[in-house]
Amino acid sequence: xxxxxxxxxxxxxxxxxxxxxxxxxxxxxxxxxxxxxxxxxxxxxxxxxxxxxxxxxxxxxxxxxxxxxxxxxxxxxxxxxxxxxxxxxxxxxxxxxxxxxxxxxxxxxxxxxxxxxxxxxxxxxxxxxxxxxxxxxxxxxxxxxxxxxxxxxxxxxxxxxxxxxxxxxxxxxxxxxxxxxxxxxxxxxxxxxxxxxxxxxxxxxxxxxxxxxxxxxxxxxxxxxxxxxxxxxxxxxxxxxxxxxxxxxxxxxxxxxxxxxx
Amino acid sequence: xxxxxxxxxxxxxxxxxxxxxxxxxxxxxxxxxxxxxxxxxxxxxxxxxxxxxxxxxxxxxxxxxxxxxxxxxxxxxxxxxxxxxxxxxxxxxxxxxxxxxxxxxxxxxxxxxxxxxxxxxxxxxxxxxxxxxxxxxxxxxxxxxxxxxxxxxxxxxxxxxxxxxxxxxxxxxxxxxxxxxxxxxxxxxxxxxxxxxxxxxxxxxxxxxxxxxxxxxxxxxxxxxxxxxxxxxxxxxxxxxxxxxxxxxxxxxxxxxxxxxxxxxxxxxxxxxxxxxxxxxxxxxxxxxxxxxxxxxxxxxxxxxxxxxxxxxxxxxxxxxxxxxxxxxxxxxxxxxxxxxxxxxxxxxxxxxxxxxxxxxxxxxxxxxxxxxxxxxxxxxxxxxxxxxxxxxxxxxxxxxxxxxxxxxxxxxxxxxxxxxxxx
Numbered sequence: 001x002x003x004x005x006x007x008x009x010x011x012x013x014x015x016x017x018x019x020x021x022x023x024x025x026x027x028x029x030x031x032x033x034x035x036x037x038x039x040x041x042x043x044x045x046x047x048x049x050x051x052x053x054x055x056x057x058x059x060x061x062x063x064x065x066x067x068x069x070x071x072x073x074x075x076x077x078x079x080x081x082x083x084x085x086x087x088x089x090x091x092x093x094x095x096x097x098x099x100x101x102x103x104x105x106x107x108x109x110x111x112x113x114x115x116x117x118x119x120x121x122x123x124x125x126x127x128x129x130x131x132x133x134x135x136x137x138x139x140x141x142x143x144x145x146x147x148x149x150x151x152x153x154x155x156x157x158x159x160x161x162x163x164x165x166x167x168x169x170x171x172x173x174x175x176x177x178x179x180x181x182x183x184x185x186x187x188x189x190x191x192x193x194x195x196x197x198x199x200x201x202x203x204x205x206x207x208x209x210x211x212x213x214x215x216x217x218x219x220x221x222x223x224x225x226x227x228x229x230x231x232x233x234x235x236x237x238x239x240x241x242x243x244x245x246x247x248x249x250x251x252x253x254x255x256x257x258x259x260x261x262x
Numbered sequence: 263x264x265x266x267x268x269x270x271x272x273x274x275x276x277x278x279x280x281x282x283x284x285x286x287x288x289x290x291x292x293x294x295x296x297x298x299x300x301x302x303x304x305x306x307x308x309x310x311x312x313x314x315x316x317x318x319x320x321x322x323x324x325x326x327x328x329x330x331x332x333x334x335x336x337x338x339x340x341x342x343x344x345x346x347x348x349x350x351x352x353x354x355x356x357x358x359x360x361x362x363x364x365x366x367x368x369x370x371x372x373x374x375x376x377x378x379x380x381x382x383x384x385x386x387x388x389x390x391x392x393x394x395x396x397x398x399x400x401x402x403x404x405x406x407x408x409x410x411x412x413x414x415x416x417x418x419x420x421x422x423x424x425x426x427x428x429x430x431x432x433x434x435x436x437x438x439x440x441x442x443x444x445x446x447x448x449x450x451x452x453x454x455x456x457x458x459x460x461x462x463x464x465x466x467x468x469x470x471x472x473x474x475x476x477x478x479x480x481x482x483x484x485x486x487x488x489x490x491x492x493x494x495x496x497x498x499x500x501x502x503x504x505x506x507x508x509x510x511x512x513x514x515x516x517x518x519x520x521x522x523x524x525x526x527x528x529x530x531x532x533x534x535x536x537x538x539x540x541x542x543x544x545x546x547x548x549x550x551x552x553x554x555x556x557x558x559x560x561x562x563x564x565x566x567x568x569x570x571x572x573x574x575x576x577x578x579x580x581x582x583x584x585x586x587x588x589x590x591x592x593x594x595x596x597x598x599x600x601x602x603x604x605x606x607x608x609x610x611x612x613x614x615x616x617x618x619x620x621x622x623x624x625x626x627x628x629x630x631x632x633x634x635x636x637x638x639x640x641x642x643x644x645x646x647x648x649x650x651x652x653x654x655x656x657x658x659x660x661x662x663x664x665x666x667x668x669x670x671x672x673x674x675x676x677x678x679x680x681x682x683x684x685x686x
Contacts, residue, residue, distance in 0.1 A: 079569065094567045096560035098628040099553075107557055108568030110550045117548055123486045142487045146681070 007070055009034050009199040010055070010086065010168050015064030017050060024050045026224045028064070032168050032199035037190060039210040039231070040203045042220030043243050048203050051220065052170055055201075056088045057081035086168040087161035091176060095153060097146035101138065102126040104145050105160045129163045130155075133189055151182025158189055168199040175209055187213050207236055221246035226253050288492050304677050306622045308670070309637045313644060320648035327651055331516040334529055336640075336647045338450050341531035342367075342594040344639030346610070347617035348542055349586025351635050352579045354618055355546075355559045357627025358414035361611060362403060362421035366584050367591025368606025369425050370395040372432045374446070374592055375439040375601045385445040392588040399425070400584025404577035414580075422611075430603045438602035441595045449534060450596040453527030456513040462533065463505040471498045508532075531593060535636065538589070542632035555579060559627035590614075609663060616667035617642045624674055642666070 008031035017025040024047050032038050042048045053059045057078045066075050068084050075081055081088075095104050102119070105126045111118040126141050135155055138148070145153060154174050161169050171190065175183040191213050194200045204210050210217060211231060219226040219242040226242045227234075229251065234242075241248035299307065321328040346363055353360045360366075374392035377383040383391075403421055407414045433439055441447050454462065474494055481488035509528055517525040546552035554575050557565040566572050587606075594610070595601045619625060620641050621634025645666060649659045 078567075090567075092563075094561065094564035096557045096564050096628070098556055098560035103553065103557075107553075107565070108570050110553060112550065115549055117550060117553065120480050120484055120486055124484055127486075140487055 006033055006035070008032060008067075009069060011065075011067040011070075012051075012055065012061075013065040013067065015051075015054060015066075016062045017054060017059060018062055024223050025054070026222075028220075028223070028225055029228070030055075030218060030225070031228070032201055033216070034167070034199050035194055035197050036215035037194045037200045037202055037213050038216045038218060039214035040201055040218050040220065041205075041207075041210060041239060041243055045222075046220040046243070047223040048220055049172070050223075052088065052172060052201075052203060055081070055086065055170060082164075082166075084168075085164070085166045086170070087164070087166040088170045089154075089157045089161050089172065089174065091172045091174075095145045095157060098144065100144050101130075101141045101148075101156050104156060105129070105163055107160075109164070125163065126159075129159050133159055133162070133192060135159065135189070149182060150178050151185045154178065154182075154186050155189060158186075158193070162193060162196075162198070166198070168201070169193060170201040170203070172203045173205065174202070175204065175206060183209065207239060210239070211236060219243055219252075221253060224253055227251045287490060291490060291493055303681060304622060304673065306634060306637050308673055309620045309622065309634070309641050312620065312666075313637070313641050316641065316644045316648060320644070320651070324648070324651045327648055329516070330511060330514050331518070332647065332651070334512060334516055336643055337512075338529050338531045338597055339647055340639045340643030341450075341529075341535050342590045342597065342610075343613050343617050343642055344535050344636045345538055345586055345593060346590035346614035347621070347635035347639050348538060348632050349583040349590070350614050350618050351542075351623050351630045351632060352555065352586075353414070353583045354615075354623050354625060355555045355627060355630050356576055356579055357559050357625075358407065358576070358579070359418060359615070359625075360400075360403060360414065360580060360583050360587075361418040362399070362425055363418075363583060363587040363590075363614060364606040364608075364611035365422055365425035365429060366396050366399045366587040366606070367589075367594065367610070368601065368604075369399065369429050369432070369591070370584075370588030371441075371591035371595040371605055372429055372439060372601045374588075375441050375595060376432060378441075378443050378446075379439055385443045388443070388446070389592065392592055393585050396584035396586070396588030396591075397581050398584070400581040400587075401577065403584070404580025407580065408573040408576040426603070426607065429605065433601065433603050435603070438600045440600045442599075446592060446596050447599065448596075449530045449593060452530055453512070453525070454530060454533065456509075456527050459509040459513055459528045460506075462528075463509045466536070467498070467502045467505055470501055474498060534589075534593065538586070539632050539636055546632060551575070551578070556628060559629075561628075609660065612667060613642050613646070613663065614639075616663065616670060619674055620666065620670040624678060625671060626674070626678055638670075 010032040012028060012030040015025055015028045015030070016023070028047070028051060030051065040048055040051065050059065054061055057075050057080055060076070065072050067073065073080075073084065075084075096107065099107070102123050106122045111121050111125075123141060130138065130141065133155075138152060138155075145156060148156065158169070158171065158174070174186050174190070178186060187209060190200055190202060194215070202210070202214060214231045216228065217231050217234060217239060218228045219239060221242065224246070226246045234251070238248040238251065242252050246253045298305075317328070326332055346367060350360060350363055370392040373395045374388035377388040377391050378385065399421065403414070403417050406412050406417045474497065478488055478491065478494050512528040513526050515524050515526050517523065546555065554565065554570050557568070557570060558572050558575050562572055591606055595605065598605075617638035618630065618635050619638065621636070621638030623630030623634045642663065645662055646659060649662060
């Protein structure tokens with residue numbers, strides 16, 4: 001499992017998380033490597049969203065370590081996480097329809113000279129970021145977000161996440177609501193992010209997307225990590241088995257989850 | 263604007279350079295504007311069109327309407343409505359409402375008047391006391407709405423009733439407090455000396471020209487999106503015509519008959535409203551607070567995730583709306599010459615809400631400008647003024663104003679639906 005992979009950018013070790021009596025995450029180990037797309041897959045209720053929210057700092061951990069660039073860090077809220085350079089793009093995107101692309105990308109982190117907003121600098125930086133991501137389907141950075149297609153909105157949300165030189169980007173189901181061409185566009189962007197050296201986490205239900213862009217696949221099954229493997233070492237049907245049954249051949253969790261070792 | 267498929271991954275460093283940075287000609291600008299209108303983004307167009315129609319109808323129906331004297335009267339009438347509406351725009355941007363704004367103004371004006379009459383304070387202390395009163399009332403409404411989560415409709419309705427009691431207690435049943443102070447009363451009945459009117463208008467136009475041209479220069483130098491230079495020049499010329507025309511009109515003698523002393527100059531209400539208009543336009547367009555107001559009104563959850571303190575922004579909006587209501591109350595008291603228990607009641611609030619909405623501010627939040635309040639305020643004042651001249655029974659005034667408010671709200675709702683369909 002550990003070939004010539006670089007040191008992980010972000011790593012969780014032995015994370016447990018319960019809500020009351022419901023034990024959602026069991027000893028989860030999860031790693032994000034620079035320059036790689038790590039796909040996080042699992043059925044509904046497997047704990048994907050909970051894991052993302054733990055990484056994002058929205059939920060605390062009951063036990064377990066949170067490591068960033070090899071060092072344990074004390075994370076107690078979303079602000080700590082974004083200060084580390086970890087950005088999450090949620091499924092519902094969190095864009096303001098009545099603002100334009102530049103205004104959305106800088107929302108909450110506006111550039112100012114004195115008390116006056118520095119629109120010129122913000123527009124130039126937004127343009128540079130979109131340009132460096134090879135985004136070329138936007139008519140103007142000054143059009144309102146309401147006028148964008150689903151794929152373009154996703155692009156803006158991702159560009160917003162990378163604008164701040166972040167090191168890790170988590171994408172929650174970025175292609176769930178998109179058509180074929182737009183999915184293509186977003187997947188290209190995901191690949192480009194990894195090629196720039198970012199650690200990218202792609203949460204997805206779509207095996208086609210996963211196998212197209214992912215370098216590693218982490219499968220969750222009932223709150224446990226069923227497998228953490230390079231994408232090229234597994235097949236489509238093996239991953240589906242891991243998602244639905246927690247095991248596939250010699251991969252995955254042993255029969256009795258209570259005594260399982262990965 | 264449908265999406266194109268990039269041919270392969272990671273190619274083409276930046277084709278973004280090809281995006282539209284400049285609407286190249288005035289024709290493009292006109293086409294863009296037409297597209298926006300079709301998409302349901304009407305802006306202030308209905309208000310301006312309505313104003314033209316109202317002026318045509320009233321000047322046809324009454325010979326007294328289109329006189330300099332009546333125009334001056336109309337402007338002073340509009341002042342309080344415009345200021346109250348500007349305050350309401352801040353709250354409406356969040357998708358909230360402040361039904362108590364009228365009585366907030368009345369109460370604050372009563373505090374100011376009593377400070378002068380009963381306590382012998384100078385006018386500026388009275389104004390500060392009024393602003394503080396309005397601010398505190400806004401703080402209470404905003405905190406109850408924001409931190410306790412009571413809908414603003416209910417909180418402000420409660421204050422609407424309670425403040426009537428406060429006003430009655432302050433002034434006494436059936437009583438009234440006169441506003442005789444030179445400066446405060448002068449806001450409505452005194453005029454800017456004609457020469458200063460010209461100078462003031464000239465300075466405003468010159469500053470506007472300098473700022474917009476400088477902005478254009480920066481945008482062009484950094485190759486950012488910008489309007490064609492012809493449009494920039496047209497806007498400057500438009501403002502110059504409007505302001506200088508207004509000063510020219512108001513500087514004519516409008517005394518009731520030639521034997522009376524000369525009465526000319528721009529009413530002092532105008533610079534007050536103008537200053538507040540510039541202030542709030544600056545705050546909304548150029549500061550982070552303004553940006554946050556739009557963001558919270560557009561998508562409060564997105565604003566929260568962006569690290570904006572949504573609750574604090576809401577409270578601040580109500581505080582500023584309360585302070586604007588205080589200024590409106592003083593202007594109104596200056597116009598009527600006294601504060602009485604009904605000050606800020608009646609149709610004051612609905613006039614202001616109507617003004618904001620007619621001007622193009624959305625009741626659903628996230629869309630609106632300070633400018634909207636002023637344009638809408640002039641429309642509402644024109645209706646009140648014109649119907650008054652026709653000496654119809656006041657029931658018609660109420661019916662017409664209610665109808666206009668309903669019409670404006672319908673336009674808002676319909677265009678909102680079209681906007682979300684057209685995605686503009």
